[in-house]
Amino acid sequence: MVMSVVPFLELKAIHKTYPGVKALADVSLSVAAGEVIGLIGENGAGKSTLMKILAGVVQPTSGTIVVDGIGHAALSVKQAMESGIAFVHQELNLFENLDVAANIYIGRERSRFGLVRQREMRASAEPILRRLGCDYTADTKVERLSIAQRQQLEIAKGISQGARVIVMDEPTSSLTLAETERLLATVADLKASGVAIIFISHRLGEVMRCADRVVVLRDGRLAGALDRSEMSHAAMIRLMIGRDVADFYTAPREVAGATVLEVEGLDAGSHLHGSVSFALHRGEILGFAGLIGSGRSEVARVLFGIDRPRAGVVRLEGEPLHLSHPRDAVRRGIFLVPEDRKHSGVILDLSITHNISLPDLMSYARFGLVEPQAERRNAAARRTALRIKAADLNARVGTLSGGNQQKVVLAKWLSMKPKVIIFDEPTRGVDIGAKVEIYDLMRGLADSGVAVMMISSDLEEVIGVSDRVAVMHEGRVSGVLGRADLSEEAVMRLAVGHTEPAAGHTGKETADA
Structure with missing residues (x-):
């Protein structure tokens, strides 16, 4: 299918400022029907803020959002949904105790005389599931679905709402190789049917495979854009971190x-x-x-x-x-930095200091009592050595980025x-x-x-x-x-x-x- 020349959605000169922080500065992005845009950048580059503005969750400080030629200072969540903007978040937003059809139509249930017409909803959901190649039915309980199947369900929700653009945030981070291949095939099918995709990922190889062009954010600003003919790992990394891949x-x-x-x-x-x-x-x-x-x-x-x-x-x-x-x-x-750091490597509700000292508490004890000052001294030294980015050592590890959580896991072992x-x-x-x-x-x-x-x-x-x-x-x-x-x-x-x-x-x- 030939892509539309005229974009149906544009973000123009978007600025977003929080007290003391400029999250976005003069960022522009256009989306045309049947186009796959790779949106990349480091954590903190502004990708999430930009997408929250697109979803109507966050209001821009200034700038214009243009939908079908009509400019808006900001969108509400309802306006975003009615404009055909749908999201597949990294942390999936589903109700496990309900079936597939109920999740697809949640908040939009079909009812008569106050009673939900489940049979009708399931009948409407089935063609969408078949279109996506889902190997489950509309009456399947969500608790029985794998991560990949749940992502398909999130896409089905978007299609049921008449989505014209679907934003996929790190959609392959928890998928196997085979599941990733199926997802990329789904992206290609959606593109062919005229649905636009904004594909956010740290996996640059997948971005290169599916994107028509790449938009790169760095420090809240537009670092550059690459057409398909210009894409390469080296070019993308150079725009993302400001240095050559040779230094990677x-x-x-x-x-x-x-x-x-x-x-x-x-x-x-x-x-x-x-x-x-x-x-x-x-x-x-x-x-x-x-x-x-x-x-x-x-x-x-x-x-x-x-x-x-x-x-x-x-x-x-x-x-x-x-x-x-x-x-x-x-x-x-012998120490292990595990694959699933959130469940096996750190305790998310504890502070940086306590996570680092926990495996070897007696090293910080005197007469059997742990000395908080000794804990803090060691944690401060590890934080400096590993460049752990956090407000202070009392910050909960669950509030840190993935990279900094990984450094906390490493910090506790390096002390030993x-x-x-x-x-x-x-x-x-x-x-x-x-x-x-x-x-x-x-x-x-x-x-x-x-x-x-x-x-x-x-x-x-x-x-x-x-x-x-x-x-x-x-x-x-x-x-x-x-x-x-x-x-x-x-x-x-x-x-x-x-x-x-x-x-x-x-x-x-x-x-x-």
Whole structure:
């Protein structure tokens, strides 16, 4: 379908000022029917504020919103909905105890004589679900749906309201690779039917795949825009953080340190099948790659004492390691920065200070009583070293950005002199600037002699950061690649079970693993 030349929606010279803070300054954005716009920028760049203004939740300080040629100083929530503006938020807004049809028509229920006509609503919802390729029906309870299915439902709500533009905020952050592919196919179908999409994501590869153009915000201002022919990771990163992609990753190096951790024949049940063997050296970053379900996170759980192996040997500095609980791993200097930091890495309702000191409270105690001053001194030092951005050390961790929450997880372990740190998806859900800082922190840890193990689903990240890469396939390590052999093709061959070296690949690292 050919895109409309005339935009039906325009944000013109939008300014938004809060007391002491200029959130947006002279930002303009136009949206045409059947267009996919990638909206990118670091956390705090102004994306959320701009979208709240579009939704009618926040009123701009100045500027104009033009809908179908009619200018408005601001939109109300009702006007935004009536104009055909719909949102799929990262934190999905659904009622789990209701069925799909009830969620689609919530607030717009079809009733007669005061009674909701459920059959009619379900009949109206079914064609929308079929259009989106949903594998559930209108009478399915939402509590039974996966995250991907719930996102489809949010899109269905927008379509039922006659949406002309759907704003998707980090829509793939919790999806598997297959679910992401289905979502991108849905975006393409919506575009073909004339629906515009504003696609907000930190995953630049997905933005490049689906967007017709990219709009970049930095520090509340429009940093630039890229047409499809101009898009590249380098160009987008340069506009987002003001520096070249060459500075994005820290330089990997050849491994020279002694072996710290040895794993031989690890078997932990359904996801690890007795063929997990590798060595981790002092001062290196060993990346772990593989497809979803390959067993990467299961290895981390065993090494941190969450799960117990059925067979295999783990040695720390040459001595057999027996872990029956995470506290055993902590005592031996093995720490985990988990994939789900909000549920497993921090306590959101506690302060930065208390989160950092909690794993090792007795280090801050005298005569059995914790000294708050000692806690604060250590927390202040870690905050400075890791550049944790917060109003003060009493700030609840739940109020921090994803990148700063990740730094708090790291801060609590750095207070305890780690030998091995395992990072499981360390940059998931954080912005480009925070990613750079996390990479620098990992490299700094390695340079100080810590052995770093990094699990990541981002191939570019794995290759850009790691000194070596162990690749897993169906519960086993199918190969270990050194710097000379690292490429996306080599990693993917091992990830899908092709253990034979590709042309030009010596296979030495695989054999040495």
